[in-house]
Each structure stands twice: as C-alpha cells, then as structure tokens.
Amino acid sequence: MTPNLPQTHPARSVWNGKRNPSAAKAAPAVAPAKKLHFLLLALCSALLFQACDKQGAQSADGRTPKRLHLAFVANSPGEFWAIVNLGCDIAAQQLGDVDVDFRYPTEATVEAQQQILTNLLASGVDGIAISPIDAEKQTDFLNAIASKTLLVCADSDAAASKRVSYIGTDNVAAGGQVAELIKEALPSGGDVAVFIGYAKAQNTIDRLEGIRRGLAGSKVRIVETREDGQSRAVAEQNARDTLAGHPGLAGVVGISGYHGPALRTAVQAADKVGAVQIVCFDDNTDTLTGILAGDIHGTIAQNPFQIGKQTIVHMDKYLRGDKSQLSEPTIYTSSRALTKTNVEHYIAEQKNISFFLKDGSL
Numbered sequence: 001m002t003p004n005l006p007q008t009h010p011a012r013s014v015w016n017g018k019r020n021p022s023a024a025k026a027a028p029a030v031a032p033a034k035k036l037h038f039l040l041l042a043l044c045s046a047l048l049f050q051a052c053d054k055q056g057a058q059s060a061d062g063r064t065p066k067r068l069h070l071a072f073v074a075n076s077p078g079e080f081w082a083i084v085n086l087g088c089d090i091a092a093q094q095l096g097d098v099d100v101d102f103r104y105p106t107e108a109t110v111e112a113q114q115q116i117l118t119n120l121l122a123s124g125v126d127g128i129a130i131s132p133i134d135a136e137k138q139t140d141f142l143n144a145i146a147s148k149t150l151l152v153c154a155d156s157d158a159a160a161s162k163r164v165s166y167i168g169t170d171n172v173a174a175g176g177q178v179a180e181l182i183k184e185a186l187p188s189g190g191d192v193a194v195f196i197g198y199a200k201a202q203n204t205i206d207r208l209e210g211i212r213r214g215l216a217g218s219k220v221r222i223v224e225t226r227e228d229g230q231s232r233a234v235a236e237q238n239a240r241d242t243l244a245g246h247p248g249l250a251g252v253v254g255i256s257g258y259h260g261p262a263l264r265t266a267v268q269a270a271d272k273v274g275a276v277q278i279v280c281f282d283d284n285t286d287t288l289t290g291i292l293a294g295d296i297h298g299t300i301a302q303n304p305f306q307i308g309k310q311t312i313v314h315m316d317k318y319l320r321g322d323k324s325q326l327s328e329p330t331i332y333t334s335s336r337a338l339t340k341t342n343v344e345h346y347i348a349e350q351k352n353i354s355f356f357l358k359d360g361s362l
Contacts, residue, residue: 071120073130074104076230080257087308127315131155134200154311156203165326167311171203174335175210185277185297189219190250193242197230197256207255232258239266251277260287291343298339306333
C-alpha cells in the first residue's frame with residue numbers, strides 16, 4: 001500500500017491543543033498490521049482528553065506558560081518519517097502548549113533542506129530539530145541556526161556542529177545488528193552489496209562503520225556500495241544492475257526504510273529469491289510482509305515514534321528551564337532485529353497503545 005503522505009510542500013502538521021484534521025494525512029495506513037491507521041485513531045482518541053485538560057493550564061505562580069513553536073525537519077518523505085511525525089504530534093498534544101511544524105524537502109538536496117530552516121527561522125520558531133542530509137557540508141549553516149534558536153539533531157547527527165544534542169538510534173550499534181543478521185543469513189559467508197541513501201549523512205556513515213566492524217573476521221565480503229539519494233526507484237535499479245553484474249552475489253543489504261521493498265522487488269525480478277539473502281533497515285510495511293513471506297531474512301527496526309516524541313518532549317522541557325533534558329550529547333532510542341521468528345509478535349505488539357507510550361511517557 002502506498003503511504004498517504006502529505007501532498008503539500010513543505011509538509012506541515014501542527015497541533016494547537018486540539019486535533020488537527022490534516023495530521024491524519026501524515027501517517028499512512030499500514031498492512032499487515034495497519035499500524036499507522038490504528039495509531040492515528042487509537043492514540044489520538046486516547047490522548048485527546050489529556051491534551052484538553054492541559055490546554056490553558058497555569059504554572060505554580062498563576063501565569064499561563066508560553067506557547068512554544070517547535071519544528072522538525074526530516075531529510076525526505078516516507079513511511080518512517082510519517083511515524084516520526086506522529087510521535088511529534090502526540091507529544092505536542094500531550095504537552096498541550098506546543099505547536100509542531102513538521103517539514104521535509106521534496107527535493108533531496110542540502111539547499112532545499114536549508115531553505116526550509118531559513119524560512120522557519122524567519123517565522124520566529126523557538127527550536128528546530130533536523131536530520132541533516134550532509135552533516136559536514138551543512139556544519140557552518142547549522143552553526144548559524146544554532147546561534148539564533150535551539151538546534152537539535154534527530155535520526156542523523158551533525159556532531160561537529162553547535163547543535164545541543166542528538167536524539168535517535170545509536171547507528172553504529174544498529175549497523176552491528178545488521179552485520180549479525182548478515183552472518184546469520186550467510187553462515188558460510190559470501191559476497192554482498194550494500195545500498196545507501198545519502199553517502200555523507202552521518203547515520204549512513206555510522207551504520208556502514210557498524211556493519212564493517214561486525215563483519216570483520218567473517219567470510220562475508222562487501223563487494224559494492226551504491227548510493228541512491230533516498231530514491232526507491234533508483235535503489236531498485238541499482239539492485240537490478242548489481243545483481244546482473246555480480247551473478248554470484250549471496251546477499252544484498254539496505255540501510256534505509258525503502259531499501260527492503262526495493263531490494264525484494266529486484267531479487268524477485270532476477271528470480272533469485274532464496275539464492276540472494278536480503279537484510280535491511282526499518283519496519284516498512286512491505287519489509288514486514290517480505291519477512292513473513294520468507295523473501296527477506298531480517299531487518300533492524302528503529303523506534304521512529306519515540307524519536308519524534310522524545311525530541312519534542314526534550315526540547316519543550318529544555319526551553320522551559322530544565323537544561324538537564326539535553327545535557328548529554330547523545331540520547332539514544334532503541335533498535336531491534338526482526339526475523340521470521342519474531343516478526344508476527346512484533347506486528348501484534350504494534351497494535352497495543354501501551355507499547356508506544358511505555359518509553360519515556362510525559
């Protein structure tokens with residue numbers, strides 16, 4: 001099923017202490033679990049009264065707290081980001097006195113992403129979270145933003161910049177989890193190709209480092225790494241070309257959410273299901289379906305809901321005086337390996353509201 005992502009540019013999802021009807025467009029219905037559809041209905045309903053109770057609340061000295069305008073800038077559209085968006089929205093709804101502006105560049109370029117930040121800064125935003133496309137190239141620009149408003153990195157870091165903190169997956173560790181799945185899928189070793197989105201994004205660099213560390217000393221050899229600029233169509237074509245160019249390839253590995261479906265399609269087209277093992281990243285709908293079908297060996301599921309939620313919660317509390325909220329340079333969220341042995345349990349788990357709220361509730 002194609003994600004029903006926002007059609008406007010840039011994407012915008014704002015909570016004003018009550019349910020924003022346009023927010024439903026940010027999260028697609030997901031089979032087999034219909035995860036996002038369920039979350040939008042169940043989570044929003046469960047938290048609606050909580051948000052209404054907080055709206056207009058006063059501080060201990062009788063003053064109404066300042067309403068904060070926070071922004072989250074992703075690096076592209078996609079199912080992963082729809083769930084991050086949902087986490088941001090739920091946090092804002094729970095907090096009751098925060099507006100969240102969630103945006104992404106429709107053109108996957110540094111320039112397009114930076115223009116969004118420039119516009120946000122001009123609007124008087126109180127804080128910005130960003131997943132930088134190219135951390136090194138954007139450092140000076142991010143430093144300029146950080147001098148004028150609170151800046152946090154999420155999902156992908158820019159550690160050399162003056163951002164206050166990074167919130168998201170420990171990507172080196174997650175890369176190590178990918179390596180374990182590769183070795184599990186290929187116990188006798190073999191040649192594999194790795195597919196990436198943005199070569200200079202810090203999460204890409206870190207995941208590749210984790211994969212290489214985890215494969216060191218094994219019989220698995222990386223013979224090719226191909227970049228696609230976060231385009232599923234390009235990723236699929238890259239995989240088709242690689243499979244044709246390396247007839248003895250034993251496995252293909254993708255490190256972004258769209259890679260699982262793209263690699264699965266390419267392997268099916270080459271009639272190599274089972275002969276070429278697939279290991280990937282994120283719990284994309286088609287990826288979970290592929291694991292259930294036996295076409296994909298496994299994936300590393302991040303926690304995009306908590307990445308969004310915790311980013312907004314930490315920024316809100318930091319701006320209201322609790323500097324301990326962002327005192328650590330990195331705040332890690334969880335990641336876990338999914339294979340055919342546990343994917344059904346994982347899908348069932350997603351249907352439980354408490355699963356999404358148990359980590360770092362307000």
